[in-house]
Amino acid sequence: MKFALVTGGSRGIGKAICMEIAKLGYHVLINYRNNTEEAENTLNQIQENGGSGELMKFDVSKPDEIRASIDKWKEKNPDTVIEVLINNAGIRKDALIMWMKDEDWKGVLNTNLDSFYYITKHLVQDMIVHKYGRIVNIVSLSGIKGLPGQTNYSAAKGGVIAASKALAQEVAKKNVTVNCVAPGFIKTDMTAELEEKDLKRMIPMNRFGSAEEVAQVVSFLASPQASYVTGEVISVNGGLYT
Numbered sequence: 001m002k003f004a005l006v007t008g009g010s011r012g013i014g015k016a017i018c019m020e021i022a023k024l025g026y027h028v029l030i031n032y033r034n035n036t037e038e039a040e041n042t043l044n045q046i047q048e049n050g051g052s053g054e055l056m057k058f059d060v061s062k063p064d065e066i067r068a069s070i071d072k073w074k075e076k077n078p079d080t081v082i083e084v085l086i087n088n089a090g091i092r093k094d095a096l097i098m099w100m101k102d103e104d105w106k107g108v109l110n111t112n113l114d115s116f117y118y119i120t121k122h123l124v125q126d127m128i129v130h131k132y133g134r135i136v137n138i139v140s141l142s143g144i145k146g147l148p149g150q151t152n153y154s155a156a157k158g159g160v161i162a163a164s165k166a167l168a169q170e171v172a173k174k175n176v177t178v179n180c181v182a183p184g185f186i187k188t189d190m191t192a193e194l195e196e197k198d199l200k201r202m203i204p205m206n207r208f209g210s211a212e213e214v215a216q217v218v219s220f221l222a223s224p225q226a227s228y229v230t231g232e233v234i235s236v237n238g239g240l241y242t
C-alpha cells in the first residue's frame with residue numbers, strides 16, 4: 001500500500017485533492033482540524049470510488065499535535081513511508097496592516113507557513129531514505145503578487161514559495177520533488193463571502209475556478225509522471241496576471 005497525507009482534507013480544495021490522490025492509488029491520510037463530519041464525507045466519497053483512506057485529526061498550527069499524531073500513526077504502521085505530502089490546510093484573516101491584530105498576524109503565519117516547516121521536516125527524511133517523494137504546497141496568487149489587506153497571508157504564502165524552492169534543491173538528488181500550486185479565486189468556504197459577480201470582471205476567464213480544477217494540477221505534480229518538475233510554482237487562476 002502507498003500512503004499520502006493531505007492537510008485540510010475535510011473541505012474545499014483539500015477534499016478535491018484527496019479524491020484525486022486516491023485515484024493515483026494512494027491510501028489517503030485525511031487531515032482536518034475540527035470538522036469530523038466533513039472529513040468522514042471525504043473518506044466516504046473516496047471509498048465509494050473504490051479508493052481507501054483514514055482520518056488524521058491534528059491542528060497544523062500546533063507542532064506538538066503534528067508530531068504526536070504522525071508518530072502515533074508511524075508506530076501503528078512500521079516500515080511504511082508517506083511518500084506524498086500535500087500541505088493544503090490554510091486560513092486567512094484579512095485586515096489592513098494598521099488594523100491587523102497581532103493574533104491574526106501570528107495565526108495566519110502559524111497555520112500557513114510554520115505548518116509547512118513542521119510537517120515537511122517530520123516526513124521528508126523518510127522520503128529521502130526511500131529515494132522517492134512528492135511534496136506539493138498550496139500557496140496563492142497573494143503570495144506571488146501581494147494583495148492589499150493580506151500582508152499576513154501574502155507573507156505566509158510567499159514564505160512557503162521561497163522555502164519550497166530552497167528545499168527542492170536540497171532533496172532533488174533523492175528523487176524528492178517540491179512544488180507549489182497557486183490558486184486564484186476558487187469557489188470554497190474560504191471565498192464564500194466574496195462577490196463573484198464583481199470580482200470575475202478582472203479574471204480573463206470571467207469566473208471563479210473550482211476545487212477540482214486545482215486538484216487536477218496537484219495530482220499531476222504528485223504523480224510519478226512529474227519526475228523532472230521541481231521548485232516550480234504553477235498558477236491555477238483563469239489567466240489573472242501575476
Ligand code: NAP
Nearest residue numbers: 008010011012013033034035059060089090186188189190
Ligand atoms: P477552506 O474551504 O476554508 O478549507 C480549509 C481546510 O483547511 C479545511 O479542511 C479545514 O479543516 C482545514 N484547516 C484549516 N485550519 C487548519 C488547521 N489549523 N489544522 C488543520 N486543518 C486546518 O479553504 P480552501 O479554499 O479549500 O483553501 C485550501 C488552501 O488553498 C489554503 O491553503 C488556502 O490558503 C489556499 N487557497 C485558496 C484559495 C481560494 O480561492 N479558495 C485561493 C488561493 C489559495 P476543518 O474542516 O476541520 O476546519
